[in-house]
Amino acid sequence: MNAAVQTQPAATMATAAVRGASLRHALHAEWTKLRTVSGPAWLLLGVAALTIAVSTAAVGATHCPENLTCPVDTTKLSLTGVQFGQAVVAILAVLTFCNEYSTGMIRVTLAAMPRRHTVFAAKAILIAGLVLVAGAVAVFGSVLAGHLILPGHGFTAARGFQPVWLSHGPTLRAACGSVLYLVLIALLSLGVAVIVRDSAVAIGTVLALLYLFPIVLAFVGNEHWQHRLERWTPTVAGLTIQDTIGLRSLAITPWAGLGVLAIWAAAGLLAGGLALRLRDA
Amino acid sequence: MTSQAISVPRPEAGFGDGPRGRGFGSVLRAEWIKFRSVRGWVIGMILAALLTIFLGVFAAANSNIGCQLNGGPLKTGKACLPYVPHGPGGQIVSDSFSFARQPLTGNGTLTAQVTSLTGAHVDLNGGPAQVGSGTVPGLADWAKAGIIIKQSTHQGSAYAAMMVTGGHGVRMQYNFTGDTAGMPGAVSAAHPRWLRLTRSGDTITGYDSANGTHWTRVGTVHLAGLPSAVQVGMFATSPGYTVTQNSFGGASDNSGPAQATGVFDRVSLTGTAPGTWTGTTVGRGGPVGGGPGPGGGQGSSPFTRNGSTFTLTGSGDIAPVTPGPGGGLPTVTIEQSLTGAFLGLIAIVVVAAMFFSSEYRRGLIRTTLAATPRRGAVLAAKAAVIGAVAFVTGLVAAVVSIAVGVPKEESSGQVLLTAPLLTEVRVIVGTAAMLALAAVFAVALGAILRRSAAAITIAVLIVVMPFLLTALNVVPAGIGDWLLRLTPAAGLAIEQSIPRYSQVTTITSAVRGYYPLSPYAGFAVLCIWAAAALALALVMLRRRDA
Numbered sequence: 001m002n003a004a005v006q007t008q009p010a011a012t013m014a015t016a017a018v019r020g021a022s023l024r025h026a027l028h029a030e031w032t033k034l035r036t037v038s039g040p041a042w043l044l045l046g047v048a049a050l051t052i053a054v055s056t057a058a059v060g061a062t063h064c065p066e067n068l069t070c071p072v073d074t075t076k077l078s079l080t081g082v083q084f085g086q087a088v089v090a091i092l093a094v095l096t097f098c099n100e101y102s103t104g105m106i107r108v109t110l111a112a113m114p115r116r117h118t119v120f121a122a123k124a125i126l127i128a129g130l131v132l133v134a135g136a137v138a139v140f141g142s143v144l145a146g147h148l149i150l151p152g153h154g155f156t157a158a159r160g161f162q163p164v165w166l167s168h169g170p171t172l173r174a175a176c177g178s179v180l181y182l183v184l185i186a187l188l189s190l191g192v193a194v195i196v197r198d199s200a201v202a203i204g205t206v207l208a209l210l211y212l213f214p215i216v217l218a219f220v221g222n223e224h225w226q227h228r229l230e231r232w233t234p235t236v237a238g239l240t241i242q243d244t245i246g247l248r249s250l251a252i253t254p255w256a257g258l259g260v261l262a263i264w265a266a267a268g269l270l271a272g273g274l275a276l277r278l279r280d281a
Numbered sequence: 282m283t284s285q286a287i288s289v290p291r292p293e294a295g296f297g298d299g300p301r302g303r304g305f306g307s308v309l310r311a312e313w314i315k316f317r318s319v320r321g322w323v324i325g326m327i328l329a330a331l332l333t334i335f336l337g338v339f340a341a342a343n344s345n346i347g348c349q350l351n352g353g354p355l356k357t358g359k360a361c362l363p364y365v366p367h368g369p370g371g372q373i374v375s376d377s378f379s380f381a382r383q384p385l386t387g388n389g390t391l392t393a394q395v396t397s398l399t400g401a402h403v404d405l406n407g408g409p410a411q412v413g414s415g416t417v418p419g420l421a422d423w424a425k426a427g428i429i430i431k432q433s434t435h436q437g438s439a440y441a442a443m444m445v446t447g448g449h450g451v452r453m454q455y456n457f458t459g460d461t462a463g464m465p466g467a468v469s470a471a472h473p474r475w476l477r478l479t480r481s482g483d484t485i486t487g488y489d490s491a492n493g494t495h496w497t498r499v500g501t502v503h504l505a506g507l508p509s510a511v512q513v514g515m516f517a518t519s520p521g522y523t524v525t526q527n528s529f530g531g532a533s534d535n536s537g538p539a540q541a542t543g544v545f546d547r548v549s550l551t552g553t554a555p556g557t558w559t560g561t562t563v564g565r566g567g568p569v570g571g572g573p574g575p576g577g578g579q580g581s582s583p584f585t586r587n588g589s590t591f592t593l594t595g596s597g598d599i600a601p602v603t604p605g606p607g608g609g610l611p612t613v614t615i616e617q618s619l620t621g622a623f624l625g626l627i628a629i630v631v632v633a634a635m636f637f638s639s640e641y642r643r644g645l646i647r648t649t650l651a652a653t654p655r656r657g658a659v660l661a662a663k664a665a666v667i668g669a670v671a672f673v674t675g676l677v678a679a680v681v682s683i684a685v686g687v688p689k690e691e692s693s694g695q696v697l698l699t700a701p702l703l704t705e706v707r708v709i710v711g712t713a714a715m716l717a718l719a720a721v722f723a724v725a726l727g728a729i730l731r732r733s734a735a736a737i738t739i740a741v742l743i744v745v746m747p748f749l750l751t752a753l754n755v756v757p758a759g760i761g762d763w764l765l766r767l768t769p770a771a772g773l774a775i776e777q778s779i780p781r782y783s784q785v786t787t788i789t790s791a792v793r794g795y796y797p798l799s800p801y802a803g804f805a806v807l808c809i810w811a812a813a814a815l816a817l818a819l820v821m822l823r824r825r826d827a
Contacts, residue, residue: 061760084746091738098734102642200639200733201321204631207741211749212336212624218752218792219340219620 026113026122033105034096034126043092044130047182048138051085055142056149064154074155075171075244078146078164082178082242085138086185086235090206093127093189098199106281116276124190124269128183135182139175162244170244177241177258184258184265185210188234191268195275210235227251234264305662308653312662315636316670322632326674329628329716333678334685336621341613341686341693365610365696366437366564368457368601369504373612373698376436376457377564377597378518379583385430385480385513389552392477393428393515393545394493395445396470400424402522402539419539422448422786423600424519426543426593428476430485431512432504436564439504441485442516442599443476447541451476452784453487453499457601460784461500463489473546480552483507493547513550514558515584517543517593520600523786540596546589560584564597603787604698604779604794613695614794615705616776618686619712623748625678626719627741633667633720634736637727646827656822660728664721664815671720675713683709700778711775711804718772718811719744725814729821744769752792762797769810771796774803 034040058080064070100106113119146164155161166172189206196202213233220226230236230251238261241254252260316322368374385391400420427444441455443463451463451474468474475490483504488496519541550556560582584593604612640646653659683705691697700708719740726736747770751761765771774796781787781795796803 058760083750084742087738087742091734095734198321200631200635200737201325203734203737204627204741207738207745208624208627211741211745212627214749215623215745215752216336216340216620218749219617 022113022115022118023122026118027126029109029113030119030122030126034130039095039099040092040130043088043095044134047085047088047092047131047134048141050088051081051135051138052141052145053081054084055079055081056145059146059149059153062150062153062155064159066154070155071245072155072161073243073245074146074150074161074164075143075168075174076242078142078150079139079174079178079242081138081142082181083239085135086182086210087207089131089135089182089186090189090210091203092131093186094193094199094202094206096123096127097190097193098197098202101197101281102199110281117273120194120269120273120276124187127186127190131183131186132179135179138182139178143171143175173254174242174244177254180258181238181241181261184238184261185234187265188261188268191265191270191272194272195268231257232260234261237261305658308655308658308662309665311649311652312659312666316666322636325628325632326670329625329632329671330674330678330681332628333619333621333625333675334681336624337618337682337686338621338689340620341618341690364436365602366435367699368437369439370456370458371699371701372457373602373610373696374437374457375520375564375598375600375602376438377562377595378516378599379593379595380429380431380434380512380514380516380561380563381558381584381591381593382431382434382512382514382561383550383554383556383558384510385550386510386553388479388481389513389550389554390477390479391428391430391513391548391550392475392493393548394473394475395426395468395543396473396546397544398424398426398445398447398468398517398541400447400519400522400539400541402519403537419522420447420541421519421522421539422446423598423784424539424541425452425599426517426541426545426595427515428478429514429516430478430480432507434512434561434563439507440599441478441487441502441504443478443487443489443499444516445474445476445543447519449784451489451499453502454599454784455485455502456504457599458782459502460782461487463487463497463499464491478513480507480511480513513554515543515545515548515591515593516599517541517595518597518599519595520598520786538596540594542592542594545591545593548589548591558584558586558591562595598785600785601782602696602698603782603785611695612698613687613690614698614778615683615687615700616708616712616778616794618682618690619679619708619776621682622675622679622712622716622776623745625675626716626744629671629674629716629720630723630740630744631733631737633671633723634727634733634740636667637663637724638731638733638736641731641827642733650827657819660725660815660819660822663728664724667720667724668717672713672717675716676710679709679712698779704778707800708776708778711800715772715775715804715807718807719769722769722807722811722814725811725818728818729814744772746770748773748791751790761791765791765797765803766806769807771798771803772807774798775800 055078059078062072062077064072100109109119110116143164143166150164157163162168162171164171166175192206193202196205213229213236217226217229217236220229237252237257240250240252240257243250243254247253365373366376398420399418401416402419402421403416424447425444427442429440429442431440432438439456443451443453445451445468450465453461453463464474466472472491475493477488477496479486483506484501485504486501487499489499490496519539521536522539523536562583583595584591602610602612604614640649649659650656687697723736723740726740727733730736747764747768751765777794777796777800779794798806
């Protein structure tokens, strides 16, 4: 990428100020790229719509008849849609990067901004910010659905169910945690996308990462391995942030579980950053 | 990447010959060349097989049973297995009951009146206890007492029986899997039940009656190869008492040993028999089916006689063993080694979706459609090629998974619930066919959406998520059942190797290997999805510009 150096001779005066400005420019460039195609906007809308729709459906389908005990975590139930929404988040993150490879745009991008880690950081920051916003809308809509629908379905305070609302501490933690969860899924997906580069393969890999461990967990009979999987896999551990009842029986505490996902995301970003730096575009 | 794929086998058959110039065979050949000449796709398919095998074997290998008998050394694996009887149909069965019997040679008829069926079970709210201490009255749904004609006292031998049950009225059952309903309602002194079994050669006919004069035929069964000398008499037994808690996340069960006591009167036996009754506890020492043997010490007779009245108390069951803890055995089914198919599915769906959508990305679709103007033929050829490749991949993966995984599970001390050979073939071939249909579905989605990422996501979500949501009890059981009826995930039913027996109390959930649809009905649902996607893809392909 020698050509890149020649196009911007000014970049040789690499002072701290210029570096700060270059990140700002990179962010601006990435933002322009994102907002001028329709895909990302639709996908962000899809994150919110799918999450809220699935959560509402799950909440609407759940009744607690008078004569039954219902060991239901109402908060977790209200946030069911996050498990679907995360797939759209993953697509968004993967496509942001892989589309540049499939169209050859990446060569233009890197010619304009030779500092690959700046490009990568700009993409990560932008995706994280957008998912933060879309995720907040999605999670708030889901909580609202649970708040409005569940009391009418037998999950009343009189029967010992905590209200699904942000004033309830554990629900607030679960809601904020779910937004962070979506952000971390986006970053992990971005890391995978940079490593794999092909959008189809990246989507497959990310979906396998997201959904495979819970299935394995359902089938593995060995308690030792169940415990390990519950503690160390990205989605199973990460989603413990949504638990508000039976916390003592969890294999990992909610925030620690989200921390495990954060480690996965950090590892993904690090590997992605290295791959981007070391490979030809 | 796909540039070599443009090589059309017969270039002279291009534009000049018109649409009819190229047969479907050459379209198929062209698509096959496209597939095999992209290294990534071939690697993807090989990866799908390897991942399936790896995951299946991993899930199988990570279950180990430990046991300690009578303070002896801790043992693991196969040493822990109790004696497991096999029924005449080859399936693993429970066969433990109290038996008041006498040998019968040749034809004959046994008649008895049952005046009472009561039971006791371990107090499930209390701590663990034995039958006899800390028991409370209560009758399991499938507690049973009645009359039986059985080949011998060996566990698993052929039989036919008429019985009253705890919650399902009078039944005629035979050879563990057969079950026919007779008179409904519970038995009591005021409403006794008369039962009769008539043997004629290897044909046994069961009758029931409310008064001993008007008899109704319940069923006739043929027990092939029944010897001339058989054991006939009265029996009583009870499977574990199960409290099923129907709550949001499906059902959870809590099971404890139980016993049943049946009171018989006016017993009459015609035919060549000695006339004296002997007490035998079939299956003593190897209790299978939830619970220790009947109360009473070694050597005590399992029945008491007071004039013409016989009282039998027994525990165990005469029924097939089913998956899940209800059977009292650590059981495993062959399809549990096929868990990895989910991973294989994702890899196959990725390749299949790319098989069509990447032509759009590279513009190859214009070359393809110029060479083969019949768009339906292109779609059909692509579906056929990817379907066949996925089928072969799935078949290899399933065969190896079962060949490696099942022995591992057996050596870890689990009881393999064997299925007839044809059922095993159906499970293996069905898994491969399921993957092939998922591939066809994905290729059609790729044609509809023209974007691999979207096609892959939809295909994976729509096949994997319903199962996941149901298996992890994320959605209520009722909704989960409907998801497994209506979505492409219904096709997973083809993997169910153990049928649902109505005469055994089991919780039927997808994780335990029970699907709401029968294997072929579920598979048909998946076929409909694939066909619908193909039809939509055809319409879109014809209407749109490439």
